[in-house]
Amino acid sequence: MTRTRPLVLTTLAASLLWLSGCDGNAANGAATQDTAAPQAAASDAIATPAADAIEGLPFASTAIASFNEPWAIGFLPDGSVLVTEKSGVLRHVTLPGGETREISGVPTVGYGGQGGFGDVKPHPQFAENGIVYLSYAEDGDGGRGAAVARARLDLDAGALQDVSVIWRQVPKVDGNGHYGHRIAFDGDGKLWISSGERQKFDPSQSMQSNLGKIVRLNDDGSVPDDNPFAGKGDVASQVWSLGHRNPLGLAFDAQGRPWNSEMGPAGGDELNLVKRGANYGYPTVSNGDHYDGRPIPDHDTRPEFETPAITWTPVISPSSLAFYSGTLFPEWTGNAFIGGLSGQTLVRVEIDGDSAREAERFAMGGRIRDVAQGPDGALYVIEDGKDGRLIRLAPREG
Numbered sequence: 001m002t003r004t005r006p007l008v009l010t011t012l013a014a015s016l017l018w019l020s021g022c023d024g025n026a027a028n029g030a031a032t033q034d035t036a037a038p039q040a041a042a043s044d045a046i047a048t049p050a051a052d053a054i055e056g057l058p059f060a061s062t063a064i065a066s067f068n069e070p071w072a073i074g075f076l077p078d079g080s081v082l083v084t085e086k087s088g089v090l091r092h093v094t095l096p097g098g099e100t101r102e103i104s105g106v107p108t109v110g111y112g113g114q115g116g117f118g119d120v121k122p123h124p125q126f127a128e129n130g131i132v133y134l135s136y137a138e139d140g141d142g143g144r145g146a147a148v149a150r151a152r153l154d155l156d157a158g159a160l161q162d163v164s165v166i167w168r169q170v171p172k173v174d175g176n177g178h179y180g181h182r183i184a185f186d187g188d189g190k191l192w193i194s195s196g197e198r199q200k201f202d203p204s205q206s207m208q209s210n211l212g213k214i215v216r217l218n219d220d221g222s223v224p225d226d227n228p229f230a231g232k233g234d235v236a237s238q239v240w241s242l243g244h245r246n247p248l249g250l251a252f253d254a255q256g257r258p259w260n261s262e263m264g265p266a267g268g269d270e271l272n273l274v275k276r277g278a279n280y281g282y283p284t285v286s287n288g289d290h291y292d293g294r295p296i297p298d299h300d301t302r303p304e305f306e307t308p309a310i311t312w313t314p315v316i317s318p319s320s321l322a323f324y325s326g327t328l329f330p331e332w333t334g335n336a337f338i339g340g341l342s343g344q345t346l347v348r349v350e351i352d353g354d355s356a357r358e359a360e361r362f363a364m365g366g367r368i369r370d371v372a373q374g375p376d377g378a379l380y381v382i383e384d385g386k387d388g389r390l391i392r393l394a395p396r397e398g
């Protein structure tokens, strides 16, 4: 293994910045990023021409920085990025230099199991209003549940201000699984949230709960009056689609249509085209089965439920979903990318109308927690766990 140790990279990069007396501007950051790792490798071995963060990929991979249990990456319009750490830390990271600093004023998160800080996304008009959205596990009556807060990010002060919770999972329950809580904005500025079923099964089919649903809201958390169940009461009115399990990926394709990736039980991971008012079947149907071996009827036994566009058995454990619209990888325009946890993969998916197929699978050598396209047109992934690295993927130069 020649995987570069993240702490070494970070420390060496910091040392080079200090030695050169520079202020860490973008140009120096880029030089540091390009040169630090080869020098580290050369110190005790033969110099190598490239310093791929991940070996064996058909494109370059560059480690930017490392984090403690990172969960999500949210790009800002200036090309910098926010990274959440599950224990309750929010960091702001410059690119390409990878200088990180902690943002203060974050909400208290319920940390444990799958719970803690979740997603972070800027408002579509962040450049004008500075508003960001954060999801996290929140403690309260009955246990824990995902919450989404809206806040103003003051980058000069390095702080969140005016933090207010605009959405909550109902009800809060015990346990620490299946929060979901991915955040996405559509082209109309509507706020979408994937809400996991908290390992409680039946709430996915209940309109008295927003667990196991995809939720559509206005950017202030109010309910759009054109939602499919808008007339059916507070919680039901939020719902765009139901019958989901643990939807950790939520993103919009080139046509503006929402898709979600979700973890199946034992088998049956899914990619779904998320249709208005549709029921995706969990826990009544799944192409997987319960962990204790009890069968769950497959999707083809109950055609009234929406069939997944792709289903995976054996599972990949899809953590995240992004559509590619950049120019660095022109052959991938319009493709979906799914990060895999247990699969330790990045899966490339081609979309054809309402259908989709797995086109390629890249071995990433570690669990992938999130994937996103950067403003520079590169793909970025973040690894799961302690010392999880933010890694930039781009075509090799020359």
Ligand SMILES: [Ca+2]
Residues within 6 Å of the ligand: 243, 270, 280, 281, 282, 285, 286, 306, 308
């Ligand atoms: Ca399903």
Ligand SMILES: [Ca+2]
Residues within 6 Å of the ligand: 286, 287, 288, 289, 295, 296, 297, 298, 299
């Ligand atoms: Ca089944």
